[in-house]
Amino acid sequence: MVDLLKAFGRGILYILCFPFFLVALAIFAVIGLLAFLFQLIKSIIFFFTGQKFFPELPEDKELRLMREAEQARLNPQPQPANNQPQQGNGLMFEETYDEDDFLEEPTPAVAPLPKQTTIEEVVFEEEPEEEVPPTPAPAPKVEAPAAQPQVQEVKMPEPEPVKEEKQEEPLDDFLDPFEAKEEPVEEELEVYRPKGTTDDMYSIDDDDDTDSGVNINFDD
């Protein structure tokens, strides 16, 4: 009931104020229309003079300068940090090259090594002395562990020796964290050995690995 009476009182008040509201609304509508026409004329001039449709207000300009200064204070050298991820191929490094930075970039390089199915295929089908043909994918990925602290000398871009060094040391470093994952590989090898063979008849030499993973040599 009280709310009803309040609404009733507001109704009387609004009826009394409604004419003034209409007048104010009409004034603002006219002012807005005039401002629109004025801005239209100004915009034509701005168009031919190459300025913005709404030029920046002095307060906005001051705010923008303040924010730019604040941004510059917080990030004194934002440019190198933004450019580093774009140099991910390893060929564009300059004198500011750092191994830690190099290690952080190609993170997916960890995946390629365990090629268990290729081991089985090689054991049963291919000749023992042949090397497993390198697949195209792992080649750039193996380079990532080469930048670990033990391989600091691998900075010169000689293609052949670098390739051998990268195959030897990184694999040792690389296989260590994955020993738990390689255990089932050894079990599978024992299960699928050819009949009539013993452990002495073949050996797995990790040192002769190519980029594709593991080489298997049968000693007759």
Added chain:
Amino acid sequence: MNPILLIKLTENDKRVIIALLFAIILLFVIIGLLGSLIVRTMKWQGKKCDTLVSDVVTNHIVKTPHQLRKYAAKKNIRHFIKQAWIPIIIILVGVATICIRNAVVNDWSYDILNFNNGTENQGGTGIGTLLFMWDFNDPDAYTTVWGIKVLAAWPKLINQPHFSVDAIWCYVYIACMVVGGTWYVIAAQAYLARTIRAVKLSKMVFEKSLDNFDQNTPPQQPNNPAQPM
């Protein structure tokens, strides 16, 4: 004795008076609810002013109420122009439609709001073709009571809404004017609401209060970042 007190009302008169009072109260209540709805809408529209001026206020770029009102007026009129250019174009399209029609037909005496509704619900050139129309000039609809001519029956229906190709210019014009005009009025209302809000903000933001001030408490450290404005 007061003659008003001598008036004797019958039971029927009392019922009529009570019914009229309830009707008037209901009318004012409805108006009050509509007014409250408009006020709430304008408060909601005025909140946009806070968004427009908050950056310069929070960064202490404007330091006086006058600066704030001046800056808010510029931002408000710019925002109004951004809101109003579409309805203005719609209105101009409507006006252009009528101008093209008059130029093509070479008839500049065309009355948009004419009620030439055609005959038997066909033809017609005005907006009246889309309206129900009754013939209030029909003398048969009236009767005389105590010498006064009053409406005694529902007048004869002389037009039902129907589409007329000749009035299509009028349809386009009316549609554009209704849509564009309503849109423009809403934008103007928002402009008014933002202006009112800017005036309130200019008084409220820079207001200093001593309600919780205690003279005996030590002053705050000068390097305190939470220093109120």
